[in-house]
Amino acid sequence: MTVSVTGQVVWRLLRLLLKLVLVPLLLIGRLLGPAARRLVDKLDEKYRVKEDWYIAPYFLAAVPKYxxxxxxxxxxxxxxxxxxxxxxxxxxxxxxxxxxxxxxxxxxxxxxxxxxxxxxxxxxxxxxxxxxxxxxxxxxxxxxxxxxxxxxxxxxxxxxxxxxxxxxxxxxxxxxxxxxxxxxxxxxxxxxxxxxxxxxxxxxxxxxxxxxxxxxxxxxxxxxxxxxxxxxxxxxxxxxxxxxxxxxxxxxxxxxxxxxxxxxxxxxxxxxxxxxxxxxxxxxxxxxxxxxxxxxxxxxxxxxxxxxxxxxxxxxxxxxxxxxxxxxxxxxxxxxxxxxxxxxxxxxxxxxxxxxxxxxxxxxxxxxxxxxxxxxxxxxxxxxxxxxxxxxxxxxxxxxxxxxxxxxxxxxxxxxxxxxxxxxFILSYQQTLVKMDPEDDSTVYRNDKGLCEVAPVGEPGEMLMRIFMPRKPEATFQGYLGNKKATESKVLRDVFRKGDAWYRSGDLLKADSHGLWYFVDRMGDTFRWKSENVSANEVEDQIMSFDNQAFSAVAVVGLKIPNHEGRAGFAVLELSHKSKYMEGNVDFLNDMLKYLTGKLPKYALPVFLKFVDVIDHTDNHKISKKNYRNQNLPHGRAGNEIFYWLKGGKSYVALTNADWNDIQSGVARL
Missing domain, CATH: 3.40.50.12780 (ANL, N-terminal domain)
Structure with missing residues (x-):
């Protein structure tokens, strides 16, 4: 069995190396006429050999030199x-x-x-x-x-x-x-x-x-x-x-x-x-x-x-x-x-x-x-x-x-x-996306043997990077100075076999049929509502695409609501100076709702919204979502904020004290 598997790996590697060696010849072939050029373009479209040829020789020369x-x-x-x-x-x-x-x-x-x-x-x-x-x-x-x-x-x-x-x-x-x-x-x-x-x-x-x-x-x-x-x-x-x-x-x-x-x-x-x-x-x-x-x-x-x-x-x-x-x-x-x-x-x-x-x-x-x-x-x-x-x-x-x-x-x-x-092929031994637990996408899935599995094409999975010496992880992943607990929390062990170790990115990515990877969400940015997983990134994209000039920024997080399971979607909206809309324009919000209804599943529609003058950002210009994950409903900490909610699942209206009491007691269903 071992010989057979090794033979398959060697054969696959030889085939891939052959494609890599053929690239210069194929490039020369472009000079030989239209038929040769069409062949080169077809091969490159399928295997993207030109990009590999540009990267691989540099890497193969740089590593021994280093x-x-x-x-x-x-x-x-x-x-x-x-x-x-x-x-x-x-x-x-x-x-x-x-x-x-x-x-x-x-x-x-x-x-x-x-x-x-x-x-x-x-x-x-x-x-x-x-x-x-x-x-x-x-x-x-x-x-x-x-x-x-x-x-x-x-x-x-x-x-x-x-x-x-x-x-x-x-x-x-x-x-x-x-x-x-x-x-x-x-x-x-x-x-x-x-x-x-x-x-x-x-x-x-x-x-x-x-x-x-x-x-x-x-x-x-x-x-x-x-x-x-x-x-x-x-x-x-x-x-x-x-x-x-x-x-x-x-x-x-x-x-x-x-x-x-x-x-x-x-x-x-x-x-x-x-x-x-x-x-x-x-x-x-x-x-x-x-x-x-x-x-x-x-x-x-x-x-x-x-x-x-x-x-x-x-x-x-x-x-x-x-x-x-x-x-x-x-x-x-x-x-x-x-x-x-x-x-x-x-x-x-x-x-x-x-x-x-x-x-x-x-x-x-x-x-x-x-x-x-x-x-x-x-x-x-x-x-x-x-x-x-x-x-x-x-x-x-x-x-x-x-x-x-x-x-x-x-x-x-x-x-x-x-x-x-x-x-x-080379990176498949060093980077991977692992399947997530169907009931909790902040947890990796483990099968009956207690091991992880590669995420299927098109399905979000946590990105992992191999730690090549599991007994000496600092040689690959140095972690955080003076914080052993935080460092160890980023290392996942016994992933594909007992004793291996991988660095945890904490991010969900997905692969397509061409082998390309796409960022989906921070694992903390994906929240569960109505027993379904909601991608904050996807909701933000759809809100922004409603009108490209309406918003300067949008932040979507999940809010914990008393007496409710999971987290309800909450969208924070910053209007653009080019926007034709005004804060508090409920007709605008409901026009957006009609658009979102055709783009998102019902459980992913934002349940609560509010407008802000400027969305908080980190020093590196990224939206600081942690500032929005805890809100004092119905009127904010100062008691003068206006929130909107998806009443009856049909339209957005301003959230009142009476509405909030009905939501907490279960009279109003979210």
Whole structure:
């Protein structure tokens, strides 16, 4: 039996390798005439061999090279950066449209790789000899988006210290916890981000008396590190890269709050920063002449790893905005001559709902990459802003791997993983979607043997990523610093056989017949009502599609209703400035209800709704749904909110005290 199964696997692999080897010949065949070109196109449509041919050779070459560097204790990103300085010293490394006094006015600053390297060495001298920062220490950075963020970050890497990227909006107990959990010795504070630290300083000094708060005199510091006569410091290799350091040791710490509790400090390993980001940059076609614009905060992994690290790994340039502004976004993109932009789905909506800008037709952007771009606005976004390619990906801060797509045309709209037959086959041993319990889609299904099963095509399943050494999971999934319980909660064991281990994403995805994967929901975003599972993401999509100009944002969650099983759908609506509707327009809500009735099953229709001026978002521009999962019905905490409810399942009306009493007592049926 074992020989037979092994033989089948080997044969399948050989067939796939044969297809991969045939690709160059097929490409040559395109030159031989119409018949050959039709054959090439037909094979590529079925197997997507061109994309696999682009990705696979790079990966097959990069992994042994990385293993060689790891063997010689040169796996830290610093050495990759030094290589790019030697190779692309005169190429652009950082571009920054520094905001001036009046909104919409910028002064563009530019630094080459060689200039950046020398600035980093001068700053290293200050940090080492004046601030006393040493190798192995954890140093927190409380810094906004600007070149100084990258200068400090790479200076710490040169010294051999571990940067910890604080959320500069964090204040009070969460801020103290973030510093404490990482055993931070020094906090470097940008004047623009200083207020929350200042307001928490007494608490920090009381609980962490040995932690030094270093308020940076930014202008003075910039003058010193830009002065070519200032001294430089290059750390001794033996101190930066001791033999005790492993490639899954922390390269930096990035905080993720999840949905509840205090911030968790996710470990970004050197392996992820180097090989993971290099592969990501290659897939997204970032080249030496690419300029990638990001308005995402650099303290998040999207901008830090999939922005800076991915771009520098290819010798490209990072263009950063001090903060996101829909009104000046395209102006900054134009001024920096960017070829790529980063997004999250909410940013795409903001841009679509923004007034026409003269700069949106002048830019040079060909690729937009990020996550959360919904299928209903995918093509509209690309069409309005003249974007050729959407690079939707799936990733999370702590996840050991990511998925990518490089989508052109009309095939694969909405997918977050799109590869050809060969790469899909390889990834099937490392990534999977597992079937969920039919009665509770927050729990994975286990069969009579106590094992999981792969989710059928078209059926949502939790995405899992294999931990290759179950007895030493930290080699694949480093988890959260100082939080063993949270780390272990992300590891699922005995999945397909006894003793195996997989990282749990906590997200539901589904596959189609072409092998493409699509994001469905956070597991917490799927709620149960009327004994059925409701996808918050699907309901949001349908509400938004009722009228593309009616809403700026929509958030759907499940509300716990007294004396009722499950959670009732609750939609929070933020009207667009382009909307022709007014808050409280019940006729509008009921017109929307008629539309939704034809698009959603009855159990998925929102039972409650309310309008808000602005929907709450996280610092990374994602909707903060946790703020809406608990509501004080019938009139909110302040007693002056207006809620609407689906009375009798037929129409939306304003919720009254009498209605609420009837709902709680069961007189009125939801």
């Amino acid at each position: 293993a060689w560097n790891a063997y010689h204790q040169r796996f830290q990103y610093w050495y990759l950066f030094e290589k790019q300085v030697r190779k692309h010293g005169n190429s652009l490394c950082i571009t920054y449209p520094r905001p001036l006094g009046r909104k919409g006015q910028f002064e563009v600053e530019r630094f080459t790789y060689q200039e950046t390297y020398e600035v980093v060495l001068r700053l290293s001298h200050i940090l080492y000899f004046e601030y006393g920062i040493r190798e192995g220490e954890c140093v927190a950075m409380d810094v906004t988006n600007k070149p100084m963020f990258i200068f400090l970050w790479f200076a710490l890497w040169n010294i051999g210290a571990i940067p910890s990227f604080l959320n500069y909006n964090s204040i009070g107990t969460p801020l103290v916890h973030s510093i404490k959990i990482a055993n931070v010795k020094t906090v470097l504070i940008d004047p623009q981000a200083a207020k929350p630290i200042q307001q928490t300083q007494a608490e920090i000094e009381r609980e962490l008396p040995d932690c030094k708060l270093r308020y940076l005199a930014e202008n003075e510091l910039l003058a010193r590190i830009l002065d070519t006569n200032s001294p430089k410091f290059l750390q001794d290799v033996a101190l930066r890269s001791p033999s005790t350091l492993s490639d899954f040791s922390p390269a930096c710490l990035i905080y993720t709050s999840g949905t509840t509790g205090l911030p968790k400090s996710a470990i970004m390993s050197w392996r992820k920063a180097v090989i993971g980001c290099s592969l990501f940059g290659h897939v997204l076609r970032i080249k030496n002449n690419s300029i990638v614009f990001t308005a995402m905060p650099l303290y998040h992994s999207t901008a830090a790893l999939l922005g800076v690290c991915a771009v520098f790994s290819q010798g490209g340039c990072v263009a950063m905005s001090n903060k996101f502004s829909a009104s000046t976004f395209w102006e900054q993109v134009y001024l920096t001559e960017s070829t790529h932009i980063q997004y999250v789905g909410e940013i795409c909506r903001y841009l679509l709902h923004s007034p026409l800008s003269e700069y949106e037709s002048k830019h040079k952007v060909k690729v937009a990459y990020g996550n959360g771009l919904r299928a209903d606005i995918w093509q509209e976004f690309r069409s309005r802003f003249n974007i050729e390619v959407i690079g939707e990906f799936y990733a999370s801060t702590e996840a050991p791997f990511a998925t990518t797509t490089f989508q052109r045309g009309s095939f694969g709209i909405g997918a977050c993983r799109s590869y050809g037959t060969f790469i899909n």
